[in-house]
Amino acid sequence: PLLHTLTVITLSPLPTLTPPTISLAVDALDFLQLQYKVEWPCNVVITEDCLRKYNRVFHLLLQLRRASWTLKTVFSLIQQCEGLDKQQRRQLQIHRHEFQHFVGVMEGYITNQLFYLSWRELEEDLATKVHSLDDLIRAHQMFIDKAIFRCLLSKKAMAVMKIIQTVFSCILRFSTTLSSSALPSPLHLFHSLSRTHRKFRETAGLLMKVIIKLVERGYQPHLEDFLLRLNFNNFYG
Known part of the structure; x- marks a missing residue:
């Protein structure tokens, strides 16, 4: 059975990062690897190269899940911050909602393109070709x-993924600032979080421009699905 041969392992040696670096590193969980014991004759189909590619997808899913999990704690962290007035809390919650929207868009896009479209195409190929x-x-x-x-995750999309990971980094920084054991004054905290949000908006805006250009050129047609999800109500203009 699959579950008897599919395991998650840690690479050795583990990355030696300080706690602040770990909290902000988008790829902090990349030391986790999927390992699948493939026996003959299945190893003719599922090769080591295929497993490396599966792990690249696995790492992206880990990054998404980590960002989503991080945002679940942000709501309560904002409410627990002392010294912030009602308007400031409301503004920070709006920022959190924008982060959540982006992560939700990514999760929906990956789910559709990977678990629905690509898998359905494989099933059709297995049945007919x-x-x-x-x-x-x-x-x-x-x-x-x-x-x-x-x-x-292809080389041609490397620039797009780099921008997306910068967005993830903004989300992690926002959460890390809130959960720090040595919070600055309420005013400085609010300004710091606002700067992180501005960086997020700038990066998301850049991502929109890049994707729009790629879609207009007819390159990577699946990006049209991502664009529609991200800018469904013209939020980013």
């Missing part, structure tokens, strides 16, 4: 390559 072992290898390779491409 696979008549030999070579066909099976080709269909599986095409599936994982499409997953990498649609998850924006």
Whole structure:
């Protein structure tokens, strides 16, 4: 059975990062790896190269889940901050909602492109195009390559993913500032969080411009789905 051979392991040695660095590093959980014990003849189809690609998708999902989990604690952290007035709390909650919207868009996009569209295409290929072992290898390779491409993990999408990870970094910084054991004065705290939010808006705006240009050129058509989700109500203009 799959669960008997699929495990999560930690790389050795573990990354030696200080706590503040760990809290802000988008890839802080990349030391976790999926390991699947593939025996013959399945190892002819699921190769080591395929497993490396699966791990790249796994790391992206970890980054998304971490950002989502972090935002769940932000609401209560804002409410617990002493010295902030009602208007400041409300503004910070609006910032949190914007962060949550972005993460939700990413989760919806990945779910649709990976778990629905790519998987459905693989099922169709298995039912109609696979008549030999070579066909099976080709269909599986095409599936994982499409997953990498649609998850924006290919070399051509590296610039887009870098911008997205900067957004994740803003979310982590926002949460880390709130949860710090040595909070600054309420006014300084509010200004610091506002600066982080401005950085988020600037980065999200840049992401919008890049994606719009790519969509207009007809490059990476799956980005049209991402664009529609992110800017459904023209929030980013």
